[in-house]
Amino acid sequence: MSTESATLKAYAAHPRTPEYAPLRFGTLTPALEQAPEDGTYYLNMGPQHPSMHGVLRLLLRLDGEKVVECEPVIGYSHRAHEKMAERGIFAQFLPNPSRMDYLGGMIYNVGYCQAVERAFSIEVPERAVVLRTLCCELNRISSHLLWFGTFLLDLGAFTPFLLAFQDREKILDILDSASGSRLTYCYANFGGLALDVPEDFAERTRQYIKEQRAAFHTYHELVTGNVIFRQRCEGVGIITQDTILSYGMTGPNARASGIAYDVRKAEPYGFYPEVEFDVPTRDEGDCLARYFVRFEEMEQSLRIVEQCLDRLPEGPVGPKKPLVRVKPKPGEYYHCVESPRGQFGMFIVADKDPEPWRIKARTPSFSNLSAMAEMLEGTMVADTIAILGSIDIVMPEIDR
Amino acid sequence: MTALLDTLEGTLGGWGTTLLVGFVALAGLITVNAMFMVWFERKVAGWVQGRLGPMEHGPQGTLQTLLDVVKLLGKESIIPAQVDRKVFLLAPVVAFLPALAMLSLLPYDNNLTMTDVESGLLLVFAFGGVSLMGIFMGAWSSNNKFALLGGMRAVSQNIAYELPLLLSAMAVVLCAGSLNLGEIVAAQTGENGLWFIVMQPVALGIYLIAATAETNRAPFDIPEAESELVAGFHTEYTGMGFAVFFLAEYTYMFIVCGIGATLFLGGGDGPLLPGPVWFILKVYFLLFLMVMARWTYPRLRFDQLMNLAWKFLIPLSLINLLATAAVLKFVEVGS
Numbered sequence: 001m002s003t004e005s006a007t008l009k010a011y012a013a014h015p016r017t018p019e020y021a022p023l024r025f026g027t028l029t030p031a032l033e034q035a036p037e038d039g040t041y042y043l044n045m046g047p048q049h050p051s052m053h054g055v056l057r058l059l060l061r062l063d064g065e066k067v068v069e070c071e072p073v074i075g076y077s078h079r080a081h082e083k084m085a086e087r088g089i090f091a092q093f094l095p096n097p098s099r100m101d102y103l104g105g106m107i108y109n110v111g112y113c114q115a116v117e118r119a120f121s122i123e124v125p126e127r128a129v130v131l132r133t134l135c136c137e138l139n140r141i142s143s144h145l146l147w148f149g150t151f152l153l154d155l156g157a158f159t160p161f162l163l164a165f166q167d168r169e170k171i172l173d174i175l176d177s178a179s180g181s182r183l184t185y186c187y188a189n190f191g192g193l194a195l196d197v198p199e200d201f202a203e204r205t206r207q208y209i210k211e212q213r214a215a216f217h218t219y220h221e222l223v224t225g226n227v228i229f230r231q232r233c234e235g236v237g238i239i240t241q242d243t244i245l246s247y248g249m250t251g252p253n254a255r256a257s258g259i260a261y262d263v264r265k266a267e268p269y270g271f272y273p274e275v276e277f278d279v280p281t282r283d284e285g286d287c288l289a290r291y292f293v294r295f296e297e298m299e300q301s302l303r304i305v306e307q308c309l310d311r312l313p314e315g316p317v318g319p320k321k322p323l324v325r326v327k328p329k330p331g332e333y334y335h336c337v338e339s340p341r342g343q344f345g346m347f348i349v350a351d352k353d354p355e356p357w358r359i360k361a362r363t364p365s366f367s368n369l370s371a372m373a374e375m376l377e378g379t380m381v382a383d384t385i386a387i388l389g390s391i392d393i394v395m396p397e398i399d400r
Numbered sequence: 401m402t403a404l405l406d407t408l409e410g411t412l413g414g415w416g417t418t419l420l421v422g423f424v425a426l427a428g429l430i431t432v433n434a435m436f437m438v439w440f441e442r443k444v445a446g447w448v449q450g451r452l453g454p455m456e457h458g459p460q461g462t463l464q465t466l467l468d469v470v471k472l473l474g475k476e477s478i479i480p481a482q483v484d485r486k487v488f489l490l491a492p493v494v495a496f497l498p499a500l501a502m503l504s505l506l507p508y509d510n511n512l513t514m515t516d517v518e519s520g521l522l523l524v525f526a527f528g529g530v531s532l533m534g535i536f537m538g539a540w541s542s543n544n545k546f547a548l549l550g551g552m553r554a555v556s557q558n559i560a561y562e563l564p565l566l567l568s569a570m571a572v573v574l575c576a577g578s579l580n581l582g583e584i585v586a587a588q589t590g591e592n593g594l595w596f597i598v599m600q601p602v603a604l605g606i607y608l609i610a611a612t613a614e615t616n617r618a619p620f621d622i623p624e625a626e627s628e629l630v631a632g633f634h635t636e637y638t639g640m641g642f643a644v645f646f647l648a649e650y651t652y653m654f655i656v657c658g659i660g661a662t663l664f665l666g667g668g669d670g671p672l673l674p675g676p677v678w679f680i681l682k683v684y685f686l687l688f689l690m691v692m693a694r695w696t697y698p699r700l701r702f703d704q705l706m707n708l709a710w711k712f713l714i715p716l717s718l719i720n721l722l723a724t725a726a727v728l729k730f731v732e733v734g735s
Contacts, residue, residue, distance in 0.1 A: 043545050052629040065549070065702060154627045156618060156699025162449040228619055228698050381549070382701045385628050 014245035040068055043381075047076045051154045051385050054395035056369075060376075067384060070376040072369055078399040085359035086372075087353065090116055091190065091324045093359065094295070097346075098184040100361060100398040103146055104339045105185045106175065108137035113188040114269055114344035115335035118374060120326050126190035128317045133271035134308035135175060136337075137301040138205070142171040143340035144294045147392045151291070152223060154389035155232050160223055163209065169214045171209050179203065190326055192318020202309050209302050216299070224291075233288035237375055237387035248367040251342025253391055255291040257285035263338035275307040287390040296391075310313040325354055341365050341392055361400060365393040412542040421512035426503045430445065434650040438465040441691050447466075448695045475639035483636060487541035492637070492644035493536025498527040499651040506658045507582045509668040509675030520581040524567055524659060528614065531648065532558045535616075535623065538645070539633035550632025553702060554623035556611060556627075560709035561620075565610040567717035571664045571724045572596050581659075585667035595666040602720045604664045606713055611656035612690055613705070615649060619697035622705055657686035 043060045055076035061069040081100055085093040097112040098105030110132045117124060149164035172182045177189035178197045187194055223229055244254045252263055262279040264272045278346035280296035282289035328350040336345035344365025349358040368391050376384055408417045411567050439454065439462055446453025454461025479485065496515055502524050504514040517523055532555065539551020575596055576587040597604050613620035624632030634645045661667060668675025676705035700708070 041545065045548075050630060150696060156621070156625065156627060157697060158445070159695050161447050162451065168452060222696070223698075226697065227698055228704075231704055232698060232701055332591050380701060380703065382625070382699075 003008070007259060008266060010259075011245055011248060011261070014242075022025065038074075039063065045384075046073075048351060051389065052062065053150070053388070053393055055399075056388075056395055058372075058384070058388075060381070062381065065380050065382075067182050067379050067381065068354055069371050070384070072372050074369070074395070074398050077396045078400065079396070081400045082359055082361060083394060085356050087113060087355070089354045090323075090326050090328070090356055093356070094189060094274060095184070095186045097361070098186060099396065100363065101339060101341070101344070101365075101394050101400055102183055103143040103394055104139055104341070104344075104389075106179075106187060107136045107337060107339045108344060109185050110188045110270070110345055111335070111337035111339070114337065115192055115333065116190055118335050119331070119333035119348055119350065120329055122191050122323065122326065124192055125316050125318065126313050127196075127315045130271050130308050130312050131178075131193055131197060131317060132188055132207075133275070134312075135165055135178065135185075136270070136306070137304045138171050139177060139185075139296050140304075141301050141342050142168045142175075144298050145171075147294060147340070148219070150293075151386075151389040151392070152229075153386045155229065157223070157229070160219065163222070163392055164220065167212060170211065174201070174204055174208060177204070189318065190323040192316070194318070194322075198319045199246075202312065205305060205309060209306060212302060215256055216295070219295075224295075230288065232382075232386055233390070234286060235284075236287045236383050237379070237390060238285045239371065239375060243371050243374060247371040249342065249371055250364050251339070252290055252293045253368055255279065255281045255290035258283040261343075263336050263343050267336065269335070269337060269388065271308060274311070275304050277301075277304050288392045290392075303323055328354065328356075329353065336362065339364055341368065341394065341397070363397045364396045365391075365400065367396075369393050369398060402602075413673075418514065421561070422504060423500070424501060427513070429503065429654075430499065430651050433654045434647050435465045435469075435550060436652065437467070437650045437687065440687075441694075444691045445643060445695050448692070449456075450459070451652065462653050469643070472639055473608035474641040477639040477641060480544075480636050480713055484541035484543065484600040487537050487640075488500050488636075491534050491538030491541060492641050492648070493534070494537055495531050496648040496651070498530040499648055499655060502527045502655045503651070505581065506655070507585050507662060507667055508669050508679050513582055513587065514680070516582055517580070519579040521569060521579045521584070521659075521663075524581075524655070525562070525569070528652070528655075529562065531652065534648070535645075538637065542633075542636040544636050546629045546631070547633050547635045550623045550629045550635070553625075554616065555631055557616070557620065557622060557709075560706055561610045561613040561713075564606050564709060564713035564717045565614055567714065568600075568606040569659070569663055570611065571600050571603040571717070571721045572722050574721070575599055576729055581667075584670065588666040589669040593666070595664065595669070597664045600664065600720070600724070602716070603724075604660070606717045607660055607663070608686070608689065608721070610637055610709075610713060611660060612624050612693060613709070615652045615690075617649075617653065617690055619699050620705060621694075621699060622702055627699075653687060653690060654683060657683045689727050 027083070040061050040063045043062050044057070045060060046057035047055040052058065057073040057076065059071045059073060060067050060139045081096050084096055093112065094109070095110035116122070145168040146165045149161035152160040175185065176182045178201060179185045180195070180271050194237055239249070239253065240258050240260060241257050243249070244257050244259055250261060258281055260279050260281045263269075264277075277300045280293050280300065282293055333348045333350070334345055336343050340346075343362065344364060345362035347360040347362065348356055351357045370387065371392065375387055379387065405417065405421070414471065440463070443453040443460070454464035457463040457467055479488065505520045505524050507513045529691045535554045540550070540552065572584065576584040578584060578587070587593065598599060616623050624634065626632075629635070634642055637645060653734045658679075661679060665682045668679040670678035673681075
């Protein structure tokens with residue numbers, strides 16, 4: 001038995017934490033009306049707050065600057081994506097997944113296509129498989145770069161934010177040249193890709209890889225060795241393996257706590273079985289570990305992109321006529337991919353109709369955010385922001 | 401010009417003329433400094449971050465700040481319902497007014513001081529304490545939790561950092577043998593005068609760190625920490641109320657750097673160029689360092705900031721002060 005499936009079993013076997021789950025969500029709100037008698041007070045952070053990453057609302061009970069209790073309140077950008085899926089045919093849901101997680105749009109788009117293709121046995125040409133993997137990894141880098149920028153912005157450093165955005169811009173341009181959109185992609189469709197990449201795609205990507213490796217050096221010079229940055233991150237917001245398993249946290253957050261679970265390795269899909277890459281892990285589980293894990297992941301992603309470019313086969317990128325109406329086989333299907341934030345899964349229930357009977361998205365940030373309440377207790381207000389930033393949540397993906 | 405001054409002297413007397421001319425000049429200095437500093441800061445930020453900074457209005461965007469001021473003037477001043485009105489309106493003024501007094505004490509050249517006070521250095525720091533009152537008044541009267549947190553942070557931070565600031569300045573005072581800012585400059589110029597940066601490099605370092613913290617500038621901008629406290633103590637201020645706080649911040653930056661230039665860099669001392677020009681150049685050099693720090697470092701956490709002051713800067717400045725005193729005594733005994 002491989003180590004990956006042992007990790008999966010550990011997730012499944014771990015008992016949930018009932019003392020936390022029913023206590024949170026909704027318990028603090030009525031207490032906001034009256035002031036507590038023990039000298040603590042409530043602070044309502046968000047949904048309009050500069051560092052709540054969109055529309056998260058955190059209710060904090062503070063003792064001076066110390067957080068006594070915390071409750072994340074979600075749902076401010078709920079758009080009923082799952083319901084939308086039921087109202088049209090499978091192809092009509094294609095633009096939606098990339099709008100759930102606007103930072104990992106390509107991965108969500110590809111993930112949904114792969115789920116449908118796997119469920120209904122649709123063939124994908126080899127070139128499309130490689131290109132999808134390539135674009136997904138570029139997308140992962142762009143997401144991690146944005147995380148790097150906003151995390152440092154949360155810590156009060158403005159310059160890394162702009163540096164990261166300048167480099168991210170190059171990825172967006174490359175993906176734009178291929179797919180025609182910059183953020184919410186609808187590049188993959190059933191059976192392949194909508195379009196082939198332009199001629200100079202490989203050349204531009206190689207140029208970008210070179211520049212990005214140099215840029216990583218700049219980031220490390222500017223940020224990684226900085227004393228203030230180290231002090232803000234080291235030993236702050238430690239997530240134990242127990243917490244990770246009980247809340248089902250995945251992705252870089254889990255790997256920073258020493259759980260080497262990566263869907264790309266555990267349940268390989270696409271071109272990943274063919275390429276060489278490592279799954280970086282750390283054991284500390286603090287903000288700094290999450291920072292390092294994400295940086296190493298970006299370097300691994302660059303490696304994957306290079307290998308994909310080297311082994312990009314010629315041929316068609318999809319069926320001659322776009323496959324609009326898939327023929328569903330009744331049944332229940334689940335397919336998951338590794339998004340920049342963890343395991344993104346698509347659960348599809350199909351009957352004979354061309355519309356899906358039900359689509360349920362398993363989004364990683366929801367699980368990751370659930371652990372916040374437990375992690376924040378006893379920290380300072382400034383740490384709250386640092387921990388929230390280090391977890392890398394995307395609100396529309398939580399609310400869907 | 402001379403005729404105008406003569407007329408003034410005839411009607412107001414010598415002292416009155418000094419006061420009038422001085423305040424007009426200082427008002428000009430404050431405005432021009434704030435205008436220039438905001439532009440300068442944006443340009444340096446752009447340079448650090450690989451972009452251009454303001455470019456649209458005027459050559460190299462020099463008129464950008466002027467237009468920003470016009471925009472702020474045109475904005476509605478919203479006074480929220482829950483605030484303590486009188487204190488809320490008074491707070492920006494209290495925060496800003498001491499700046500005028502402090503500027504009038506600075507020696508812009510050997511003899512160019514508006515009010516030459518024997519214990520000028522002490523007075524400057526004392527006025528600095530008053531401005532803190534304004535910040536806390538604004539925070540408290542806002543009746544807003546973010547503002548209150550910012551105000552509490554501002555008070556404890558300023559009290560903690562006033563000590564290393566004063567202690568590092570005291571080391572210079574020991575060397576110069578006077579609290580008079582003019583005499584401190586005089587001790588650094590002349591025949592065998594030496595800028596105190598040579599004798600007191602440690603004190604200069606402590607002074608710069610403490611001064612950055614005193615003016616609530618990044619990486620010590622904890623009272624306004626926008627990623628945590630929205631805007632800290634001035635969360636509820638709009639339009640001109642905010643603009644006055646903003647103006648105060650930039651004026652205090654000029655003042656602390658002015659004192660820094662006076663204490664460590666010989667004030668208006670320098671070859672070829674006239675004294676005031678040297679003084680301004682030195683001040684803007686120090687300001688450049690402050691701006692660079694802001695665009696390079698992340699923000700400290702509150703407890704780390706306190707640890708830095710109480711566990712590191714204050715002991716270090718005390719040691720520096722004692723060492724300076726000991727050396728001076730030995731030199732005195734030896735000669």
